Amino acid sequence: MSIFFYVNFLHSDYLDYIYEDRNPSYNSFGVAGLIQTPSAEILGEANLHFVLNKNDIYKLGTLTIAPFDWMEASYFYYRPSDLLWAGPLSKGLYLDKGFNVKINYQPKFKYAPKVAIGMNDFAGHSLFSREYIVATQAIKNFKFNLGIGWGAFAQQKNYKNPLEFLGDRFSERGDLYNKDYGVGGNFSTDLWFTGPVGIFGGTEISIPYAKGMKFKIEYDPFDYMDFSCCGGGTSPESMYLRSKDSNINYGLSFPAFSENLTFDISYIKGNTINFTVAFGGNFSNSFFQKPKYKRVKPTITAKDKTKKTFYIDLLKNLNRKGLYLQSADLDSENDLDITISNSTYRSHIRSSSYAADTALSVADEFDIDVKKIQITHLNADMELSKISYLTKSFDNPKHIELIKKDTEILNNDVNGYKSHEFVPNVKFPSFHYGWTPAMVNHIGSPEKFLFAGAVIRADTQLQFSRRLMLSTNFAFDLGNNFDEKVSDPGSQLQNVRTEIVRYLQEGDKYIPLMQLDYIWPISRDINAKISSGILERMYGGVGGEIIYKPLDRNFAIGAELYHVKQRDFDQLFDFKEYETETGHVNFKYQFNQGVILNLSYGKYLAQDVGYTFDLSRRTKSGFRAGFWFTRTDVSFEEFGEGSFDKGFYFQIPVDLFLRKHRGAYTNFRLRPLTRDGGQKLNQGKRLNGMLMNTQHINFRNQWSDFLD
Template sequence: MKPTQLVFAPSGASPQNRLRNLIGLKGLTPVALAVLSASPAMADGLAGELGAGQSDFGGVGIMQTPTARMAPEGTMSVSWSRTQPYRRYNVFFQPTAWFEGGFRYVEVENREFTAAGDGRANLDKGFDMKLRLLEETRYWPQVALGFRDVGGTTLFGAEYLAASKRLGDVDLTLGLGWGYLGNYSDVSSPFGWIDSKLDERPRRSGGSQGGEFALDSLFRGPMALFGGVEWQTPWDRLILQAELEGNNYANEPQNNDQDRDSRVNLGARLAVTDNFELRTGWQRGNTAMAGVSYNIDLAGLRQVKNDPAPMPIDAPPRDSWSTVAGELESNAGMRVARISQDGSHLRVEAEPTTFRHLGQSEGRAGRILHAQADEGVDQFRYTWYSRGMPLREDVHPRDSFVAAARSESAEEAHLHSLYAHARLDVPDGETLYRGRASGFDWGVGPRLDQNFGGPDGYLFRLMAVADAEYRTDANGWFSGELAWTVWDNLDDYEYIADSQLPRVRTFIGDYLAESSLGIENLQYTRTARLGDNWYAMGYGGLLEMMYAGAGGELLYRPFNSPLALGVDVNWVRQRDFEQRFDLRDYETWTGHATAYIDTGIEDILAKVSLGRYLARDFGGTLDLSREFASGVRIGAWGTWTDAGDDFGEGGFDKGLYLSMPFDALFTRSSRDRAELDWRPLTRDGGAALNRRYELFDLTEEREMGRYWDDYHRTWN
């Protein structure tokens, strides 16, 4: 099964691990998500912009040919095109200004999915990437190096070097292509003098079962010229296109050669909205093309807020500190554990609940505290906790804060007077208020799990999900999730490929089909701080849909450091398909050592994990992600293990994910997130336990992040 999923996860759930291995698109469909994100995100979109259109294959290009152009940083583009006999479904990201990456499914209408043998159309998947080598100047074109279908079966694999130059209302591209883009063979291989093997290109690459990086075929074989032109018409919504192809359609994958009457393709792009575009064309001199594309500005994603207004700075005192604590939660978004006074310092110990930026909570809290504090208080101190673990303390001098709250001209002085540190041992002081550590919280809502792109066609499961949590104290809590299937078509799911490893994930169809009511999670979790930079967590119960067990995690995370180190160890046993309390025979130990590295390059976070996976295979996972100022994080990961040929189709595990803050989608502030994960195949190799909580996410406020850059939010 080939899942794409959207999971609504609480703060502290891992974008990589939160139900990553299961099928599904949870909470919102991609279309609904796109519509929600578009209206606040992009007043001036990419639709109808010269040199910014999506190609038939996805990624910025003309039609069949790519260009050297890039989308604006932080753009996500979703597109579909049909040129008989191919239907292409594409999702592409622009995580940095110089790198474009994405994936696609190609549905081959006149070829069967042979493993199924039931008439279903063949589906091919692939990854692309493009690197900008040179930015355009007045005299020089923009130059890019690209790789198409480099991480899949490589049926449509190609490499290219492209140059693009804008001249007024015209954008010109000229390039050289290898592989699928070089089949016209205008030029012999330029590298044959190095080794005669480079004169010929393998017919199939990417490993014996596909899915591996096709390093053995890169830049091999003859080349072809390709290029094209786009013209911005006087009607600014319409762009006309013409291109010269490098493919001759005489060497199509799966012996699916196509007639070609012309090497020149003609097309047009029409902007329907700022972000939605219709595309059409006449290709190969005899075939029509139709397509659509939609762009989302992830970096600029935002929504106008309808939160309660901050309290007036000169409001009268409240009747008690208990009332103050209530207002701190309802207005400043902080669940107060304790308010104390130590001489001239007024301290609030709390967990953030509402605002994504701590400075915003502190700015609102300072107004409330100023009204209540006596004249002898000269500092407001906020000691921030997560699940009972102290993380840091932010300090606001009272005088400069009050002056800035009253006058914008005093904000700079206040900015330079506040500071943060890793204070963990809080003085006793005089307790003015102490909150309850225990409590119960629950919620019920709909959830949609859906899967597309697999051989089974479109699969879905509509559920009602009850989620509950009982906190026994500041550091411990029970959590549970019960899911009832209201409507589904999962009977269409069929497990086709044989797994040579223990079936730790490929029983997914049995779990989904066996019962309409299942306990997806029921566990007790406990946290602790072991030292200045050391945190620990233990947990046990029904840890996820497929596994029960117990485990623990240890994290070393210095304050505001670019490096953190963690270790987790878990004993698990496979759950029964009915998802109650019965267990199957399979059990194992699994765990990893993980390094979290802030690379300092383009806000990229690298996670490197080494350890033992559920199928008892050993290996490692590399996860690279970037978070934009909007709070949206995009990332990609790959897992390689010692399973070798036993791994099965795909060769290694890999996928992409998108984590979106609710704060950017809705009119009320929230710290919750929506997780969209995509992986091409569900296989048993490299399968990790889906732990509901991870210490690195729970301790995110140990990192100052954009605290200073977002200082203006203090007054919102």
């Protein structure tokens, strides 16, 4: 048996050497596959890619995310070169958008193929509407795909739907432009897996010693006079551009410069050259190796080894590492309790183990035999995690399972650190500032896909006490093309968001935030915050929130209520007439697999009432991807195009791109359309975000960070 495994190991390395980069690649539509058709493969958890495609018929831009190894989701924009938007002079202005999803399964039997089920453009008036089941079998450097598909897959040659035994509704496919889909944006469930089916398939061949180059060939089942057609109508060029001379597509895929950038060039439908570029990467690990923790002899400045001088040298050594000491207490049993403030490390196991090891090194220099050490993290007078280590854990830091067994994560206290023997004096008020370049954008307009600009932002914080602080952002416009965009809210509701273009156009020097916060730790598990001032770019007001977040549970419950007034377009200190109350009751639940569910119910900015459903996945690296939708008492017709508010987002830890640790994140959030229904206040510094690492489940994936 051991010989068998040894041979397989050598065989795997041998193939990896000859056929470098046998990972899946993306097709024209940003779905893992061949050229125009999908495969059963997925690039893997925490993959994020932008896929751009261009040929004579259309341009496609797709953002594809894999929150799990077995799931891939994407959002695309489609701009055909030949279709009309609003009359004969609007050729090339038509813009469509949609969502794709694919789920796959790898059977336990080694030689069985991967199988996937997927849906492309599955909502509303879907020009690409299609569903499929596909199998992929890999044999050395060959990957064979074979699948059946509904919708667009059955446009040329089709067969009886094998699902007809489930009911007559599966025998025929409905009309994409049925009035039941109203103003678009609804899930077209009546169409899914209905009507006749078509067959598709193909092969991908990894070329030996070609540094990841692949040859692809496939059977193309699409009728391009129907597929991705016809928007506001065809133009005289459509018949020529969309004609098809062959059902066989073939092409090459090859990485350029690095595995994070891939080019595809192919020949489709017998008469058209097709280009695809995929740029992105896997965010399950850092792109750069960070230096490992090294135990360094502490710097001791004390001449007399007393408890007071121990505290002072402890303060200096911790502060030097960005672990700012807030309090310390060494009791008669030589148990050491310290409180730190940390903005450098996202993982509290990492920061607490670094702080504990540093403290033990200082204690050794003072001949103090510490038995147990407890590290508490503090954020704005709120005690977060309290981690209690046995000192023997630091003798063998690689024995993680034993360390987990010996370590306790305890309930925090309300201002327990203030009773410690050593509490350094912090001088208030304190002032902090920094300069940050930033991008602002407006995506998805028919007249131009992207309107964007650059600003330089001054971020300041004036802290009057641990609980009271004023946060201000000043933004200075460096340049943009927003003046090319016409502001046209076109909404039946109060324009609470649809006038965003006016805000983008008229704010050359503006104040996105000037918020005064008072933090109030009520009990171990309950915290509150009162805020007033300029709360976001479009609104100012006053209000507060409260949250219950118990240590030994996976849920949090909170509520918020604000009275807000809409700001003037110049975004300085003037306001418009519209004002309202907005507030929600919020529920959050974290599942063991990193899945996070957020539900909220309440009143939105346009005074509509309803709920928001938000589902996301956070990987071990901190990468998070999710989607949301909101349904309120506003009808689909009153809401307008899109029917209801929805979108997706992802969050990437900044230090994945750095050679050192950093606690910040970069965020991206996109909704297909900006409408007025279902709009929340974009209030900064929410309590839930300030209370990170306060529940047992938050530490599940952090133990490998111990003295790492």
